[in-house]
Amino acid sequence: MKIFDTHTHLNDDPLWDQVPDYLQTAEQLSVDKMAIVGSNQKFNQRAVQLAQQYANLYAVIGWHPEDADAYDEPALSEQLQQKKVVAIGEIGLDYHWEQNPSAKEQHAVFIQQLELAQQNSMPVNIHTRDALADTYEILRQHPVAHGMIMHSFNGSLYWLDKFLELGCYISYSGVVSFKNAPEVRQAALQTPLDRILVETDAPYLTPEPHRGEKNQPAYAHYVAQAVAQTKNIPLATLAQATWENAHKVYQVNDKN
Numbered sequence: 001m002k003i004f005d006t007h008t009h010l011n012d013d014p015l016w017d018q019v020p021d022y023l024q025t026a027e028q029l030s031v032d033k034m035a036i037v038g039s040n041q042k043f044n045q046r047a048v049q050l051a052q053q054y055a056n057l058y059a060v061i062g063w064h065p066e067d068a069d070a071y072d073e074p075a076l077s078e079q080l081q082q083k084k085v086v087a088i089g090e091i092g093l094d095y096h097w098e099q100n101p102s103a104k105e106q107h108a109v110f111i112q113q114l115e116l117a118q119q120n121s122m123p124v125n126i127h128t129r130d131a132l133a134d135t136y137e138i139l140r141q142h143p144v145a146h147g148m149i150m151h152s153f154n155g156s157l158y159w160l161d162k163f164l165e166l167g168c169y170i171s172y173s174g175v176v177s178f179k180n181a182p183e184v185r186q187a188a189l190q191t192p193l194d195r196i197l198v199e200t201d202a203p204y205l206t207p208e209p210h211r212g213e214k215n216q217p218a219y220a221h222y223v224a225q226a227v228a229q230t231k232n233i234p235l236a237t238l239a240q241a242t243w244e245n246a247h248k249v250y251q252v253n254d255k256n
């Protein structure tokens, strides 16, 4: 059995100093591949560095909505050409924090990166917080043909249907294992096996039974387990489906 953590931040400060240890633990729990996701210049550079250093890691780079005011399109365009960069992300909208760039600014940077993905025939990894309706509307108007991943999905069944209709992949994080998140399990239950992905978003969103500790890519195993339990299917079946979907959307083959 092999598991692909499609969204993780080994490039982030809390994990950065012990990357070899985290990779070893991941291997022990069958988490054999991962996509390292950036959010600004510093973390994008680290994501590319890790992906080029380790055969089983890939880089997803872009400007997070919280960093929209620092968006550097020439830098991103250039970095996209580097080896092992498989997608643009995480990009999207975040209305949660008052100090975030304005909605107008976030929209502009989100749209520019969707268009850049389209031009480069790349998929996108999407962050949305308190902004499902606007995220949906922007994706509807600026769809990315090579794939759209809704990262750490936590919307209602209504929104699940809307994003599935657009052709999105739906990625579940440790939230799916939280007692107080029955709505997320409802969504996981209704997400078809050919559109579902698993991720950790480490160091955040640690799944049960490790909730409260620092998250790490190895715990994608527990996320997969929680989704499999919710769907009442064997873990190996869920792992295989998400493994194949991840390779398909990130356009990487099983050998590299």
Ligand SMILES: [Zn+2]
Residues within 6 Å of the ligand: 007, 009, 037, 090, 201
């Ligand atoms: Zn993330």
